[in-house]
Amino acid sequence: MAFNLSIFTLNCWGIPFLSKDVPVRMNAIANFLAQCSFDVICLQEVWSNSDYELIKNRVQDNLPYSHYFHSGVIGSGLCIFSRYPIIDSLFHQWAVNGYVHKIQHGDWFGGKGVGLCRILVGEHHVNVYTAHLHAEYDRENDEYLAHRVVQAFDTAQFIKLSSSPHEISVVAGDLNTEPYDNAFHIIKHVPGLHDCQDYKSEELMTNEAKSNNYRLMTAASPTAPGKRIDFILFKPPQGVSVDVRDFGYALPGKVEGTDLSYSDHEALLAVLSINFSMKSDDNKVSEVQTLRVNALEKAINVCEEALHDLKQKQLRLTYGVVFTLLALLATHILLPKLLPDGPLATGFNVVLHLSLLLTEVFLLFMITIWHRMEVNGINAGKLGMQLTLDKLINA
Structure with missing residues (x-):
């Protein structure tokens, strides 16, 4: 047909x-x-x-x-x-x-x-x-x-x-x-x-x-x-x-x-x-095999570099969490003493505290849940690539 x-x-x-x-x-x-x-x-x-x-x-x-x-x-x-x-x-x-x-x-x-x-x-x-x-x-x-x-x-x-x-x-x-x-x-x-x-x-x-x-x-x-x-x-x-x-x-x-x-x-x-x-x-089997191996080797290197960069990124975000937490504590202790009483000062205090708190939550999310999701996703891809590469090399 x-x-x-x-x-x-x-x-x-x-x-x-x-x-x-x-x-x-x-x-x-x-x-x-x-x-x-x-x-x-x-x-x-x-x-x-x-x-x-x-x-x-x-x-x-x-x-x-x-x-x-x-x-x-x-x-x-x-x-x-x-x-x-x-x-x-x-x-x-x-x-x-x-x-x-x-x-x-x-x-x-x-x-x-x-x-x-x-x-x-x-x-x-x-x-x-x-x-x-x-x-x-x-x-x-x-x-x-x-x-x-x-x-x-x-x-x-x-x-x-x-x-x-x-x-x-x-x-x-x-x-x-x-x-x-x-x-x-x-x-x-x-x-x-x-x-x-x-x-x-x-x-x-x-x-x-x-x-x-x-x-x-x-x-x-x-x-x-x-x-x-x-x-x-x-x-x-x-x-x-x-x-x-x-x-x-x-x-x-x-x-x-x-x-x-x-x-x-x-x-x-x-x-x-x-x-x-x-x-x-089509008699290009060996040529295609070489292209597959080269592509997979490059892809594995990309994944390894990304995983290394993610470790550095997690470290930077951790510093951000610590800094934001200290900022929250400092504003909670010092700000009431620096600002006079009144609606304007109270409103500014609430907005600043809320902003710092949301930043803290976001940074915690990024260095825990999101970081693990991204690391696991890239690791899964890398391990699959390595498995396929090993099979091609040993064929």
């Missing part, structure tokens, strides 16, 4: 109250998808349930099957629409996922992870994965590097352990990592995935692209070429030929009648041709 499978992916940039022009763009995305004949659609950053329902209702005729991956405080933002029946679904939330107090970043509140929908195309199962890794806010001083590396390994293991060698697997989403980053090498090489971009000579920039009217909000400079952080990857069934028939941008340049882009990311489309009667001629 042979069949074609078309996959569409887009980060919709649908953050309530923060993303620009959400109602106009979501309506345009829904209209476009309703008019197209894609087999599978993977969307990220659909943070509002009303936006998900809007798209679901609009594409119902062409894509009657859908699934939203609920997680965290505001939902994972991930959803999949399919022309073919979805027969199973599963979501894996990552153990390390940013910081609760970094409200301006917000990744933790989404409960990010990787979602799987298994669809039935004729008599064949197709595993469709979508993910949205932690964003990189500062490349020169990336405080989330270890989190993203652990997320990448978790994703790679999730794909490897939840798919059969005889099934085709497709991964589509915003991985927030560039092709030369170690996190991407882990996602690609550990489970043995192929990048659709490798079948096209021109590299497709998917974020901060020059044609995108939102690029200047985040681009490093007006002349920056953009970044490729959105991907469509696939894993062929063992010994089966899979050909990339088409790969490229999927959306028109602008929403019709406006100068607005559909998102701050570009959408991608891939058409895969799967032929179970033709055998694969």
Whole structure:
């Protein structure tokens, strides 16, 4: 049996109250998808349930099957629409996922992870994965590097352990990592995935692209070429030929009648041709093995450095607790003697004490509960990487 499978992916940039022009763009995305004949659609950053329902209702005729991956405080933002029946679904939330107090970043509140929908195309199962890794806010001083590396390994293991060698697997989403980053090498090489971009000579920039009217909000400079952080990857069934028939941008340049882009990311489309009667001629096993080993060794080093930094961070926070506690005691003893009686002095005293107390509680939380959660999450990733690395080296 042979069949074609078309996959569409887009980060919709649908953050309530923060993303620009959400109602106009979501309506345009829904209209476009309703008019197209894609087999599978993977969307990220659909943070509002009303936006998900809007798209679901609009594409119902062409894509009657859908699934939203609920997680965290505001939902994972991930959803999949399919022309073919979805027969199973599963979501894996990552153990390390940013910081609760970094409200301006917000990744933790989404409960990010990787979602799987298994669809039935004729008599064949197709595993469709979508993910949205932690964003990189500062490349020169990336405080989330270890989190993203652990997320990448978790994703790679999730794909490897939840798919059969005889099934085709497709991964589509915003991985927030560039092709030369170690996190991407882990996602690609550990489970043995192929990048659709490798079948096209021109590299497709998917974020901060020059044609995108939102690029200047985040681009490093007006002349920056953009970044490729959105991907469509696939894993062929063992010994089966899979050909990339088409790969490229999927959306028109602008929403019709406006100068607005559909998102701050570009959408991608891939058409895969799967032929179970033709055998694969892929003989690059040893090369892939070397890439896997290198990626895992680098990732383990990142985790070890992060664990060392966490020890130093815990020490600094401990000093903060001691200092704040002494400040509380000092203000409790000295402040009543320094300030005259009266409503103003009493109010100032209450506000100061409350501020110091809240600071004390926050610091205690960070050096106890949160510190242990982060250490355990990174340690779990590191031990899993070491286990996989040892198996590869001893194979």
